[in-house]
Amino acid sequence: MPILLIMAWRNLWRHGRRSxxxxxxxxxxxxxxxxxxxxxxxxxxxxxTLMIDQLLGHVQITHSAFPTRRGLYDTLHHADxxxxxxxxxPQSRGAVARVHGQALLGxxxxxxxxxxxxxxxxxxxxxxxxxxxxPSSLPGGVDPGRFLADEPAREIVxxxxxxxxxxxxxxxxLVAITQDAYGGIGNEVYTIVGLTRSGDEAMDRAGAWxxxxxxxxLLALDDxxxxxxxxxxxxxxxxVGGLLDALPGALPDGLIQDDDATAAISPWxxxxxxxxxxxxxxxxxxxxxxVVVFGLxxxxxxxxxxxxxxxxxxxxxxxxxxxxxxxxxxxxVLYEALLLSLLAAGIGTLLGAxxxxxxxxxxxxxxxxxxxxxxxxxxxxxxxxxxxxxxxAFVEPILGVVLSALLAALLPALRAARLHPVDAIRAE
Amino acid sequence: MIVxxxxxxxxxxSEPEPTVEELLRxxxxxxxxxxxxxxxxxxxxxxxxxxxxxxxxxxxxxDRTLVRIVSPARDAxxxxxxxxxxxxxxxxxTDRTVRVPAGMMSGSWMGSHxxxxxxxxxxxxxxxxxxxxxxxPEGDDGRWxxxxxxxESAAVVWGKVVATLGADRLPREIRYxxxxxxxxxxxxxxxxxxxxxxxxxxxxRVQPADQPEEFTEFRYLKLDFETPVPDRTFSLxxxxx
Numbered sequence: 001m002p003i004l005l006i007m008a009w010r011n012l013w014r015h016g017r018r019s020x021x022x023x024x025x026x027x028x029x030x031x032x033x034x035x036x037x038x039x040x041x042x043x044x045x046x047x048x049t050l051m052i053d054q055l056l057g058h059v060q061i062t063h064s065a066f067p068t069r070r071g072l073y074d075t076l077h078h079a080d081x082x083x084x085x086x087x088x089x090p091q092s093r094g095a096v097a098r099v100h101g102q103a104l105l106g107x108x109x110x111x112x113x114x115x116x117x118x119x120x121x122x123x124x125x126x127x128x129x130x131x132x133x134x135p136s137s138l139p140g141g142v143d144p145g146r147f148l149a150d151e152p153a154r155e156i157v158x159x160x161x162x163x164x165x166x167x168x169x170x171x172x173x174l175v176a177i178t179q180d181a182y183g184g185i186g187n188e189v190y191t192i193v194g195l196t197r198s199g200d201e202a203m204d205r206a207g208a209w210x211x212x213x214x215x216x217x218l219l220a221l222d223d224x225x226x227x228x229x230x231x232x233x234x235x236x237x238x239x240v241g242g243l244l245d246a247l248p249g250a251l252p253d254g255l256i257q258d259d260d261a262t263a264a265i266s267p268w269x270x271x272x273x274x275x276x277x278x279x280x281x282x283x284x285x286x287x288x289x290x291v292v293v294f295g296l297x298x299x300x301x302x303x304x305x306x307x308x309x310x311x312x313x314x315x316x317x318x319x320x321x322x323x324x325x326x327x328x329x330x331x332x333v334l335y336e337a338l339l340l341s342l343l344a345a346g347i348g349t350l351l352g353a354x355x356x357x358x359x360x361x362x363x364x365x366x367x368x369x370x371x372x373x374x375x376x377x378x379x380x381x382x383x384x385x386x387x388x389x390x391x392x393a394f395v396e397p398i399l400g401v402v403l404s405a406l407l408a409a410l411l412p413a414l415r416a417a418r419l420h421p422v423d424a425i426r427a428e
Numbered sequence: 429m430i431v432x433x434x435x436x437x438x439x440x441x442s443e444p445e446p447t448v449e450e451l452l453r454x455x456x457x458x459x460x461x462x463x464x465x466x467x468x469x470x471x472x473x474x475x476x477x478x479x480x481x482x483x484x485x486x487x488x489x490x491d492r493t494l495v496r497i498v499s500p501a502r503d504a505x506x507x508x509x510x511x512x513x514x515x516x517x518x519x520x521x522t523d524r525t526v527r528v529p530a531g532m533m534s535g536s537w538m539g540s541h542x543x544x545x546x547x548x549x550x551x552x553x554x555x556x557x558x559x560x561x562x563x564x565p566e567g568d569d570g571r572w573x574x575x576x577x578x579x580e581s582a583a584v585v586w587g588k589v590v591a592t593l594g595a596d597r598l599p600r601e602i603r604y605x606x607x608x609x610x611x612x613x614x615x616x617x618x619x620x621x622x623x624x625x626x627x628x629x630x631x632x633r634v635q636p637a638d639q640p641e642e643f644t645e646f647r648y649l650k651l652d653f654e655t656p657v658p659d660r661t662f663s664l665x666x667x668x669x
Contacts (some may be wrong), residue, residue: 179535183536185479187522
């Protein structure tokens with residue numbers, strides 16, 4: 001066997017320039033797929049952060065009517081007890097309670113219907129990434145301010161786009177007016193302390209964050225909340241599944257005080273099936289790209305190996321006449337393709353690693369004007385997209401280049417094996 | 429038809445044999461008149477909450493009303509001004525005057541079964557409906573039952589209205605039906621009292637048909653048709669007073 005490997009190595013360098021060119025083409029294809037996977041890692045990483053950490057959580061517990069009706073009275077009681085029980089679950093990274101409301105928000109001159117979300121900032125910090133929705137900078141040098149303080153202080157954080165619509169800035173006062181739980185007119189003045197640009201289009205355009213005690217006071221909701229969301233200890237399906245199994249036992253008595261309702265425990269893929277589909281699209285999209293790239297690589301390999309076999313027809317005939325079995329010939333050609341692909345994999349890994357480093361540090365500008373990124377499915381991507389890094393980004397292209405080369409070499413190898421020694425020696 | 433209750437005062441002529449038009453006009457203008465001042469209590473019971481709101485009210489003519497909440501403390505000082513078809517709320521906590529936008533006109537007023545639209549809607553039984561008399565009183569016995577259908581041109585959401593009045597010509601009950609003849613709500617008047625030289629029912633109840641355990645009941649605590657009410661009461665400036 002080793003002798004075949006040595007022969008294959010020597011054959012490879014009999015047309016060194018041709019082999020190198022082929023290897024380079026393969027390496028380029030590989031580097032390309034590595035950077036595409038890196039960009040997918042980056043993009044889907046952002047989507048995942050947005051969807052699970054910011055938008056949905058892994059699991060939400062609500063009044064059974066809340067997901068569809070989002071009614072003021074569709075509340076949970078004893079949220080404190082529920083939260084402390086959830087904190088104790090090993091499958092949970094943490095849980096937060098939220099209050100939701102609608103209000104007319106504005107100044108004397110302008111107002112808009114706005115979605116209000118009440119959060120407990122100290123808890124959110126440890127669990128979700130909601131604090132990150134206030135960016136470190138905004139287009140045009142606008143100061144984004146900060147997220148809400150830990151204690152209720154009638155502060156409000158509003159979407160950057162909403163702030164522009166209302167013509168307000170940090171430090172300005174906004175009045176919220178809504179119908180409270182007793183049918184009265186809930187109204188309060190809040191000071192803007194931060195502007196968000198989260199990528200969640202609904203919140204950036206028409207949303208505001210309040211301390212949940214402030215929102216409970218505005219809505220006259222006492223200590224009721226609308227939603228408890230849980231982040232699982234990890235994204236792994238079995239951890240999220242284990243969390244889902246453990247939750248029904250963790251619900252305190254009196255959580256739901258409506259006779260005709262129950263507690264709903266909803267995993268994120270049920271809350272937003274479209275988001276789940278989008279995340280699944282990644283696997284399909286990545287596979288398609290790999291198929292196309294390595295399909296082209298395989299064509300190059302077929303060409304090179306066919307040439308190599310054709311021009312050595314006489315030589316192969318002699319080897320066969322000397323007693324090498326057809327299986328040996330197949331291995332000889334496959335070894336040559338394997339060595340070629342390993343060479344390509346070496347060059348490709350270096351090239352791809354360089355590209356990934358570039359994508360991770362410098363990224364690709366995706367500016368569609370005024371520092372805004374592309375929006376897709378209710379998510380706005382940042383105006384500069386960065387690549388990610390994963391084991392996949394290396395393993396899949398290396399496997400791809402080697403397997404496609406071997407597969408492509410199979411046809412020329414079988415052809416060579418089927419040669420009749422006498423005909424082959426006579427051929428010219 | 430709720431307006432008459434909030435809008436206080438009256439103007440009923442006491443002819444020996446009233447025409448149906450006069451009866452309806454009397455109901456329309458039950459509490460209307462040149463001017464009035466009063467205090468009322470509103471008791472609201474819903475599936476979700478039960479609460480009592482005390483309010484002071486001023487009215488002048490048929491289309492100007494000011495209502496100021498006295499209690500509960502959370503809502504005290506909230507003032508509603510109605511001038512013709514416009515409705516404003518003044519919110520003392522935030523020192524804001526908010527005009528009720530068209531989209532919120534069908535919303536509840538102060539959590540009651542009365543909508544903002546009810547407050548400004550000035551459709552009149554005596555003008556916007558055609559009627560058939562189903563029952564007539566004989567002397568002092570019996571009652572008036574009048575079935576009304578809106579005229580083609582009337583801007584009215586009801587398909588049919590059935591009004592019941594006592595032999596004393598005071599309204600007892602009005603039932604509102606939708607376009608498919610299903611009962612939507614019932615209003616009842618009771619507890620007739622003298623306020624100055626006028627006799628009017630001091631209780632008024634709105635009962636939504638689809639929520640039998642819910643209702644809103646108004647009760648006059650004071651009603652005064654004599655004290656002059658200046659025009660400036662009904663201005664945006666006086667909302668904040």
